[in-house]
Amino acid sequence: xxxxxxxxxxxxxxxxxxxxxxxxxxxxxxxxxxxxxxxxxxxxxxxxxxxxxxxxxxxxxxxxxxxxxxxxxxxxxxxxxxxxxxxxxxxxxxxxxxxxxxxxxxxxxxxxxxxxxxxxxxxxxxxxxxxxxxxxxxxxxxxxxxxxxxxxxxxxxxxxxxxxxxxxxxxxxxxxxx
Amino acid sequence: xxxxxxxxxxxxxxxxxxxxxxxxxxxxxxxxxxxxxxxxxxxxxxxxxxxxxxxxxxxxxxxxxxxxxxxxxxxxxxxxxxxxxxxxxxxxxxxxxxxxxxxxxxxxxxxxxxxxxxxxxxxxxxxxxxxxxxxxxxxxxxxxxxxxxxxxxxxxxxxxxxxxxxxxxxxxxxxxxxxxxxxxxxxxxxxxxxxxxxxxxxxxxxxxxxxxxxxxxxxxxxxxxxxxxxxxxxxxxxxxxxxxxxxxxxxxxxxxxxxxxxxxxxxxxxxxxxxxxxxxxxxxxxxxxxxxxxxxxxxxxxxxxxxxxxxxxxxxxxxxxxxxxxxxxxxxxxxxxxxxxxxxxxxxxxxxxxxxxxxxxxxxxxxxxxxxxxxxxxxxxxxxxxxxxxxxxxxxxxxxxxxxxxxxxxxxxxxxxxxxxxxxxxxxxxxxxxxxxxx
Numbered sequence: 001x002x003x004x005x006x007x008x009x010x011x012x013x014x015x016x017x018x019x020x021x022x023x024x025x026x027x028x029x030x031x032x033x034x035x036x037x038x039x040x041x042x043x044x045x046x047x048x049x050x051x052x053x054x055x056x057x058x059x060x061x062x063x064x065x066x067x068x069x070x071x072x073x074x075x076x077x078x079x080x081x082x083x084x085x086x087x088x089x090x091x092x093x094x095x096x097x098x099x100x101x102x103x104x105x106x107x108x109x110x111x112x113x114x115x116x117x118x119x120x121x122x123x124x125x126x127x128x129x130x131x132x133x134x135x136x137x138x139x140x141x142x143x144x145x146x147x148x149x150x151x152x153x154x155x156x157x158x159x160x161x162x163x164x165x166x167x168x169x170x171x172x173x174x175x176x177x178x
Numbered sequence: 179x180x181x182x183x184x185x186x187x188x189x190x191x192x193x194x195x196x197x198x199x200x201x202x203x204x205x206x207x208x209x210x211x212x213x214x215x216x217x218x219x220x221x222x223x224x225x226x227x228x229x230x231x232x233x234x235x236x237x238x239x240x241x242x243x244x245x246x247x248x249x250x251x252x253x254x255x256x257x258x259x260x261x262x263x264x265x266x267x268x269x270x271x272x273x274x275x276x277x278x279x280x281x282x283x284x285x286x287x288x289x290x291x292x293x294x295x296x297x298x299x300x301x302x303x304x305x306x307x308x309x310x311x312x313x314x315x316x317x318x319x320x321x322x323x324x325x326x327x328x329x330x331x332x333x334x335x336x337x338x339x340x341x342x343x344x345x346x347x348x349x350x351x352x353x354x355x356x357x358x359x360x361x362x363x364x365x366x367x368x369x370x371x372x373x374x375x376x377x378x379x380x381x382x383x384x385x386x387x388x389x390x391x392x393x394x395x396x397x398x399x400x401x402x403x404x405x406x407x408x409x410x411x412x413x414x415x416x417x418x419x420x421x422x423x424x425x426x427x428x429x430x431x432x433x434x435x436x437x438x439x440x441x442x443x444x445x446x447x448x449x450x451x452x453x454x455x456x457x458x459x460x461x462x463x464x465x466x467x468x469x470x471x472x473x474x475x476x477x478x479x480x481x482x483x484x485x486x487x488x489x490x491x492x493x494x495x496x497x498x499x500x501x502x503x504x505x506x507x508x509x510x511x512x513x514x515x516x517x518x519x520x521x522x523x524x525x526x527x528x529x530x531x532x533x534x535x536x537x538x539x540x541x542x543x544x545x546x547x548x549x550x551x552x553x554x555x556x557x558x559x560x561x562x563x564x565x566x567x568x569x570x571x572x573x574x575x576x577x578x579x580x581x582x583x584x585x586x587x588x589x590x591x592x593x594x595x596x597x598x599x600x601x602x603x604x605x606x607x608x609x610x611x612x613x614x615x616x617x
Contacts, residue, residue: 001483001572001580001599026375027327030310030318038311043398044390044451046459073268094471096582097348097594105465106475107457116460119398123268123296126396130298138243170467170477178387178404 008041028108045115052114055131056155059148061139065133069122078144086121090142104145108170110162116137134157192549194435196530198523199551203533206547208498221538238371250287259289260357262591270295272591273426274361277489277508283334283535283543285364287419292426293362296396299446303422303430306394312451315381324429325416328371333413333436334542336510338482340439340466341593346600348587351417351614356492357533357603358590359614362523363482365494365510365543368434369417374409382409386452390459391433393446399547401442402456403435407480411436414447437512437541438480439597441466459498468596471582476597484517485599486510486546486563497610500554509544510563516563521548525558525603525617526573540566557606558617574600574616 035042045051066078072082080086089102103113118125118134129137138152148154148162172178193202250257257280259273275291285291289471292298303322311317328416345352346359377500386405393399403412415423415434415606423429428445435443441461456462456478491497505523509516515538520529532546546561563571577600588594603617
C-alpha cells in the first residue's frame, strides 16, 4: 500500500506518444500455426466455461480416482493430513491468514478446479488424466464440499454454473491497470 | 537539527543532520578528504607497535589454474541462498537472496531468488517453442533461435515475489535476517524481445483485453496479464545479466513484466493466449488474492509497491564498538524511479536524506547510503522510500491499520498474506547486536 500525492505526468505522456509513432520493421520469423495444431497445448479455461472440453464425470466416478491418485498427498477424502493442502474443509475465514483459504470459503470459480487439475495434477504425473477423469475429480471435490449434489455430473455445461460462495467478495486492487 | 543531534555533533568534524549520529550524505560525495581526516583522527593513536608487514604464502607461489566459468572464492561459501525445499520434495521450492552479504544493485545470477512449483524443468532450448494465439490475426510459433534474430532490448529491473516480506505480518517482530524477511526480491539486467514487437506481427483483435501466459514446467503455471501491460513494457527475456537465463529463473525464456508481482512473470514461457476475460487461474483467483481485515480479498494486485530496507547493518550482525559506520540498503518501486530515501537512527523521530547511487533506474534496485557515527547507545535504524509518482512507503502502523496483522507469529517460510511494504526497523543494542524490532 502507499499514499499518493499529485505529480505532473506530461513528460511521460510525451515519451509514450513519440514511441508509438515510430514502428520499427520486424523480422517476421514466426511460423504461422492454425488453432488445430495448437489444440493439445490449449488448456486455458475461462470462468464462463470457454475452453472446457467435451466429456463428463460424476462424484461417484471421481471417488475411486481420488483414492488412487490424490489421497496420498491431500488425505483421505481430501480432508488433509498429507504433504499437500486439504481440499475438503468447512470453516469460515477469521482474520487475514491465507492458511484459512479453502475451495469452499475462498475459490471464486469452479472452473479453476478443472483447469488446475488438468494442467498440474497429479503432481508427479501432470496431464496423465483424461478429460472425463478431470471432470469426475472436479465433481467429487465439489460434492464432498457440498457445493453440488452427490449425483450431479460436471461437464462443459454444468461446471461454469456452479455457484461458489465467495465469488462476489473480491476487490480489484488497481482497476486502472486493466 | 534536534537536541540529540546537536549533542552528537560536538567534537566531530562531520555534519550531523539527524538524531543519534546520522551524518550529512554529502560527506560521502565530494567531501572525502574531510571524511578521511575525521576517521584518521580516531585511529592514529594505534600506529606505534604494529607488527612489521611480511609476504603471505599466496604471494610467494604460482596460483591456481583459470577455470572456463569462474565461481566465487572458496572463502565466500557462506554467500548463498537459503532453501525451503533442498531435497526437492513434491511441493514448492524457494531460494532467498542474501541481501546482507551483497552490495550495489545487481543480484548475481547464482544468488537471484527463485520459486518453482514443480522442480526446475530441464528444457532443451532447441526444442522449446513459444506460441502466441487466441484473439490474434495470425497465430505464430517462435523458437529461441528465431527470437534471437529480433531486435533485442535490455533493461534493469527488480523481480519480487508477491509474498516477499510476509513474515512482517507477524504481530511480533520475527527474529530473522534480511534474507529471511526480504530475500524474495532480486534485481538483474534482462535482455530479450519486447512483447509488443511480437504482438505487432501476430496482430491483436481489439476484443482482447487479457493474455493468459503459460509455462512449460510441470504445473504448466498460468497467469492472466492485461494486454495493457503486454503493450507497455513487457518483454520475453532471454538473457539475465548478460548470460542466458538461469534454469531456476525460467531458461530458456520467461515473461518479464517490470514492477509486477513475480509469479506473473511466467517462466519457461511457452504459450500466450489473447482472450477477452481473465482465466481466474489458481494462482490469481486463490494464491495471489489477499484476505483483508473485513473478510473481503484483493484481486489483481499486480504492483510491487514502493519499498526499502537497510541491508547493513541488519538483524544478526554485531557492530564492533562505537565509531563511523555506513548505513546501506535497497529501495525500489514497481511504479517507477525512487525519488528519495530517508533514514532514521532514532526510530523515526528524526530523519536524514540518504545518498542514492547513480544511475537511479525505473523499477530497479536503487542503493542508498548514509554515514553514521554510532555513539554506543541504543539506536533504531529505519529507511523510508518515496517514488517519482509520489508514493510513500508506509510506516508499520499505517500499513497494519489498512491491511491488518496476524494473531500470532507465522512459520517463517509460510506466506500468511502478501504485498507487505512497510518500513523495517533494526535496533542496535549497547553491545552492538542488531535485532529486528517494530518501531
